[in-house]
Amino acid sequence: MSVSTTVWWLVNECEPRTNAGKRQHEPRVQVQRTSRDVALREAAHKLCTGELVAFPTETVYGLGANALDPDALNKVFAAKRRPLDNPLIAHIAAMSQLEMLVSEVSTLARRIMAAFWPGPLSILLPARPDLPRELTAGLPQVAVRMPAHDLALGLIQTTGYPLAAPSANLSGRPSPTSATHVLDDLAGSIAGVLDGGDCSVGIESTVIEARSDRILILRPGAIDERALAQFGVPVEFDPHLRGDGAQVAPRAPGQKYRHYAPQGSLQVVFTSRDDAFWRYAADQLRVIHARGGKVAVLATEREIAADLVMPLGVTPTEAATRLYRVLRECDDANVDLIVARGVAPSTGLADPATTALLNRLYKASGGQFISLD
Ligand code: TXA
Numbered sequence: 001m002s003v004s005t006t007v008w009w010l011v012n013e014c015e016p017r018t019n020a021g022k023r024q025h026e027p028r029v030q031v032q033r034t035s036r037d038v039a040l041r042e043a044a045h046k047l048c049t050g051e052l053v054a055f056p057t058e059t060v061y062g063l064g065a066n067a068l069d070p071d072a073l074n075k076v077f078a079a080k081r082r083p084l085d086n087p088l089i090a091h092i093a094a095m096s097q098l099e100m101l102v103s104e105v106s107t108l109a110r111r112i113m114a115a116f117w118p119g120p121l122s123i124l125l126p127a128r129p130d131l132p133r134e135l136t137a138g139l140p141q142v143a144v145r146m147p148a149h150d151l152a153l154g155l156i157q158t159t160g161y162p163l164a165a166p167s168a169n170l171s172g173r174p175s176p177t178s179a180t181h182v183l184d185d186l187a188g189s190i191a192g193v194l195d196g197g198d199c200s201v202g203i204e205s206t207v208i209e210a211r212s213d214r215i216l217i218l219r220p221g222a223i224d225e226r227a228l229a230q231f232g233v234p235v236e237f238d239p240h241l242r243g244d245g246a247q248v249a250p251r252a253p254g255q256k257y258r259h260y261a262p263q264g265s266l267q268v269v270f271t272s273r274d275d276a277f278w279r280y281a282a283d284q285l286r287v288i289h290a291r292g293g294k295v296a297v298l299a300t301e302r303e304i305a306a307d308l309v310m311p312l313g314v315t316p317t318e319a320a321t322r323l324y325r326v327l328r329e330c331d332d333a334n335v336d337l338i339v340a341r342g343v344a345p346s347t348g349l350a351d352p353a354t355t356a357l358l359n360r361l362y363k364a365s366g367g368q369f370i371s372l373d
């Protein structure tokens with residue numbers, strides 16, 4: 001079913017980020033220039049009537065729905081074409097909203113929330129028995145997060161209940177880090193999107209489970225194992241993430257799906273030698289060009305006849321912020337092969353700041369990590 005998707009473009013934002021001028025001529029998009037308060041009121045009204053509204057967070061854009069309304073949650077799965085066994089994260093704006101979702105909160109969980117909320121951390125907590133199955137996929141725990149973004153918090157406050165919000169992309173596409181990305185995937189199938197510009201973190205939240213004796217990381221993110229080490233209990237990765245657990249089912253069901261995939265093939269090349277990287281890229285270029293294909297090289301710019309040359313970023317944090325946008329640009333340019341320089345070889349693969357980025361690169365590349373050293 002096709003609906004008109006409203007873009008709330010806030011009047012006080014200095015620059016429109018949606019390319020609103022271009023998009024307002026699309027039949028499925030209606031651009032509305034408005035104040036923050038009006039935008040929040042209208043968006044909350046749509047959510048209260050069971051419709052879907054995408055909104056910015058510090059990590060990626062979320063596709064919001066009333067977390068307590070099974071019909072609205074079913075629309076999320078349909079719009080994203082998401083498998084039904086993959087549970088959603090409930091987003092709250094105040095600690096008082098926790099009781100709408102969870103039956104108890106341990107002391108350790110409370111300390112973690114106090115340290116990192118609002119922020120890019122989702123925590124699994126015992127779910128209330130009356131929560132919709134669609135939210136938890138029938139699991140005993142519910143993932144909860146308080147996002148660090150003024151529009152996200154304002155929207156949750158205005159609607160008055162928790163919002164379920166998976167990343168606002170079609171399943172299998174890179175997560176959206178701007179309102180334009182949301183429209184590229186979902187224009188015509190959701191009621192609206194609040195345009196809050198580019199997301200600052202760029203990759204999804206860390207997902208953890210806080211047990212009495214340890215913290216388990218189910219999905220790495222900007223809150224890394226070093227930051228989580230302050231609570232005096234060991235911090236461990238879900239065995240599925242260590243790469244030695246091919247037989248182990250991931251605890252976060254979403255981790256089993258191929259995610260974040262660009263349309264072209266992605267190779268991530270690790271080497272400490274610049275010349276080795278560029279020689280590898282030039283060889284690939286010759287092969288693909290001979291077949292009439294297109295090649296993107298993700299590295300700090302240099303003279304090479306690739307169809308697209310973009311730096312991913314110098315630090316892992318910078319690369320994480322840009323990753324999904326760059327992969328989408330490669331898709332827009334119909335690139336067949338993306339050769340990316342593995343990040344920050346100097347910091348080593350064991351540096352916590354690189355864990356989340358490498359996790360996303362590994363998934364986006366389908367495991368095509370190539371070492372030239
Ligand atoms: O940064 C984020 O977390 C973004 C923004 C919008 O907040 N949201 C997001 O949602 O990434 P989504 O649905 O794309 O990813 C949710 C992840 C999935 O891997 C899912 O399997 C896991 O969290 N998850 C959610 N609820 C869970 C539960 N009850 N038990 C285990 N894993 C769960």
Ligand code: MG
Nearest residue numbers: 166167175204
């Ligand atoms: Mg997602």
